[in-house]
Amino acid sequence: MKLKDTTAANSFRYKWLLQRIYPFIKPYMARVILGFLVAIPVGALDGVVAFFLKPYMDYVVGQKDLIFTVFNHTFSISWSSLALSIPFLVILFAVIQGVLRYLNSYLTDWTSQKITNGVKIALFNKLVYMDTSFFDENTSGVIITRYLTDPDTASLGIINNLKSALTSSFGAASLIAVMLYSSWRLAIIGVAVLCIAFVPVAIIRKKIKSTSNKNMVIGGNITTNFNETYAGNKVMRAYGLEERQKTLFNKQIHLGFDNNMSLVKRAGWMSPLMYLIASFGIAIVLGYGTHLITTGKMTAGGFASFVTSLLLLYKPIKTLGQTLTGLQTIFVAMGRVFELFDIKPELTNKPNAITFNGLNNSIEFKNVNFEYVENHRVLKNINLKINKNETLAIVGNSGGGKSTLVNLLPRFYDVTTGSITIDGIDLKDYSMNSIRQNISMVFQDNFLFSGTIRENILMGKPDATEEELQNAIQSAHLEEMIAELPDGIETLLGERGLTLSGGQRQRVAIARAMIRNSSIVILDEATSALDNKSEAVVQKALDNLIKNKTVFVIAHRLSTIKNANRIAVINDGELVELGSHDELMSIPNGQYKALYDMQFKKQEAVSY
Numbered sequence: 001m002k003l004k005d006t007t008a009a010n011s012f013r014y015k016w017l018l019q020r021i022y023p024f025i026k027p028y029m030a031r032v033i034l035g036f037l038v039a040i041p042v043g044a045l046d047g048v049v050a051f052f053l054k055p056y057m058d059y060v061v062g063q064k065d066l067i068f069t070v071f072n073h074t075f076s077i078s079w080s081s082l083a084l085s086i087p088f089l090v091i092l093f094a095v096i097q098g099v100l101r102y103l104n105s106y107l108t109d110w111t112s113q114k115i116t117n118g119v120k121i122a123l124f125n126k127l128v129y130m131d132t133s134f135f136d137e138n139t140s141g142v143i144i145t146r147y148l149t150d151p152d153t154a155s156l157g158i159i160n161n162l163k164s165a166l167t168s169s170f171g172a173a174s175l176i177a178v179m180l181y182s183s184w185r186l187a188i189i190g191v192a193v194l195c196i197a198f199v200p201v202a203i204i205r206k207k208i209k210s211t212s213n214k215n216m217v218i219g220g221n222i223t224t225n226f227n228e229t230y231a232g233n234k235v236m237r238a239y240g241l242e243e244r245q246k247t248l249f250n251k252q253i254h255l256g257f258d259n260n261m262s263l264v265k266r267a268g269w270m271s272p273l274m275y276l277i278a279s280f281g282i283a284i285v286l287g288y289g290t291h292l293i294t295t296g297k298m299t300a301g302g303f304a305s306f307v308t309s310l311l312l313l314y315k316p317i318k319t320l321g322q323t324l325t326g327l328q329t330i331f332v333a334m335g336r337v338f339e340l341f342d343i344k345p346e347l348t349n350k351p352n353a354i355t356f357n358g359l360n361n362s363i364e365f366k367n368v369n370f371e372y373v374e375n376h377r378v379l380k381n382i383n384l385k386i387n388k389n390e391t392l393a394i395v396g397n398s399g400g401g402k403s404t405l406v407n408l409l410p411r412f413y414d415v416t417t418g419s420i421t422i423d424g425i426d427l428k429d430y431s432m433n434s435i436r437q438n439i440s441m442v443f444q445d446n447f448l449f450s451g452t453i454r455e456n457i458l459m460g461k462p463d464a465t466e467e468e469l470q471n472a473i474q475s476a477h478l479e480e481m482i483a484e485l486p487d488g489i490e491t492l493l494g495e496r497g498l499t500l501s502g503g504q505r506q507r508v509a510i511a512r513a514m515i516r517n518s519s520i521v522i523l524d525e526a527t528s529a530l531d532n533k534s535e536a537v538v539q540k541a542l543d544n545l546i547k548n549k550t551v552f553v554i555a556h557r558l559s560t561i562k563n564a565n566r567i568a569v570i571n572d573g574e575l576v577e578l579g580s581h582d583e584l585m586s587i588p589n590g591q592y593k594a595l596y597d598m599q600f601k602k603q604e605a606v607s608y
Contacts, residue, residue, distance in 0.1 A: 003142045003340075010335045017334050020341075021158065024118040028111045032159060035107035038100050039167045044174040045097040051178045052086050053308050057301030060086065104167075108160050116155035123147050123340055131345050132412040136372070141224025142217070146340060149219060153333035161330060164323045171316035175309045182306035183298050186285050190310050193281030211259055218256045225249050285310060347414055353431040358438055358519040359550050360423050362387045363409070367418035370404060378404050380573045382418070388519075391551040393564035395595060401573040402554045406522045409552070410436050440518040440545070444525035446509030448500070453482065453508060454489045460512040468515055475544040476511035477537055503537060510541045521546050523553040567592060 059066050059079050066077040127147055179187040229245050292298035368382040379401045386392050394402045411432050420427040448456050458464055481504055485491040555561055562581045569577040569592045577584055577592050584592035
């Protein structure tokens with residue numbers, strides 16, 4: 001699946017999205033509920049000033065005592081007492097609202113971070129088990145954007161925006177209540193106008209989805225550009241590609257700008273339109289309110305309280321509109337996140353997969369065909385049998401399928417047709433983990449993880465003893481190198497192990513393979529990128545690694561090939577010749593003989 005081709009098809013299924021996010025919210029539900037409960041009075045207290053304005057205008061300004069009856073008991077509050085108490089009450093409620101806002105903000109940030117961490121961990125747990133083909137099809141930038149940025153957008157904002165919507169809703173409700181208290185007639189007009197003001201929010205949501213998806217792709221491309229500039233900095237310097245990278249980055253930045261501005265162009269009129277609609281409402285209220293006052297159906301204090309409520313109402317309504325727009329962006333990101341959760345690895349274990357405990361007899365490729373892209377075969381009808389403790393050298397033209405062949409054995413990919421059997425049992429009948437635990441692999445460009453040399457070697461066998469570790473170090477000829485490092489085996493490696501030379505990295509990788517002590521070893525061009533001196537040391541380490549093992553070796557070094565029990569020549573995906581060095585050299589006009597004459601004869605002359 002190409003992640004950049006997302007449609008976020010479920011981004012308008014709000015109930016479904018909330019049901020999917022709920023398991024991540026559930027562990028923190030107590031704090032979420034507390035946050036929502038705090039959000040209610042935070043919003044409700046917005047109406048305090050408008051509420052107190054009516055008695056202040058009617059009684060304090062009019063210098064009339066407030067007389068009211070409760071349960072047949074009449075009470076009276078002098079206008080002077082109201083003049084003193086109302087300002088203090090307004091300040092008191094402001095202090096309470098401020099404390100509640102702080103508490104609400106803290107609870108929101110805490111729960112949002114926890115939910116986001118849960119989503120990221122769950123996504124990463126799926127990512128590490130994705131097939132090799134998944135990483136072949138998707139760039140690092142798109143994967144980072146989808147697995148890190150989208151969860152931030154979806155999870156960090158969901159609680160905050162829902163609480164903001166709740167706070168704004170209760171703020172609006174409290175102000176509407178004050179409006180109804182002041183004049184139900186004017187309140188009907190005000191609420192009707194506000195409902196009309198929400199129409200633009202519904203119109204813009206589909207544009208938000210399109211823009212958000214495009215931004216995801218652009219953001220992924222930008223991250224890929226950074227990764228390639230970092231990882232390929234030497235190639236960039238060597239070939240003068242600085243201007244190319246700058247041009248590409250500038251293009252991506254401008255694409256992002258144009259995409260965002262297309263949304264601004266369409267969404268930017270929402271706020272002015274809502275303001276215009278609200279202005280019509282205020283104009284109608286002012287005209288009708290004047291009529292109610294002159295006819296004695298409303299007091300001046302009531303009208304002042306109503307107008308204040310209406311004006312204050314614009315803020316929570318505007319915030320609510322922005323929040324709903326923000327929520328749509330969140331739901332689009334959430335739709336993309338749950339697309340990731342629904343991706344299933346193409347390679348899976350059978351329900352009753354058996355455990356592979358080591359090779360006993362042979363490995364056999366039977367009529368194996370493989371294609372990365374449909375109808376473009378990379379391997380064609382490969383038939384090959386390798387016996388236990390046999391070394392098979394694989395040679396052939398570049399791009400002919402040599403690496404593909406050995407990558408089928410640990411099930412990085414599955415054969416398209418045909419089968420691979422180990423000890424007569426189909427490879428797919430074994431559990432993938434047990435197969436991979438019994439194969440040691442050394443690649444041309446071995447990847448070392450950030451961490452110490454010890455940690456990288458022990459990745460081959462985390463429960464290895466100190467004696468096994470030291471044996472692996474000695475067999476990989478690492479003692480001298482480690483002794484020269486300031487922190488020895490505890491030396492921290494830089495990203496990808498780039499603080500070591502190519503030969504040193506290869507020997508650490510060989511030690512990692514050696515400590516596993518697997519019955520099957522795969523060497524994929526393990527020395528092709530090294531100079532002669534480094535290659536000689538690494539070759540000694542490899543010789544120790546492959547003793548008494550079943551070995552598949554893709555090699556360019558003549559001695560490795562000549563010492564193999566058999567040599568398989570694969571050209572253009574086909575097994576064209578198979579036999580020992582002497583057998584293949586005796587074939588007139590043979591392809592191995594031609595390859596030997598072109599590539600290996602000079603090596604033999606130099607060795608003598």
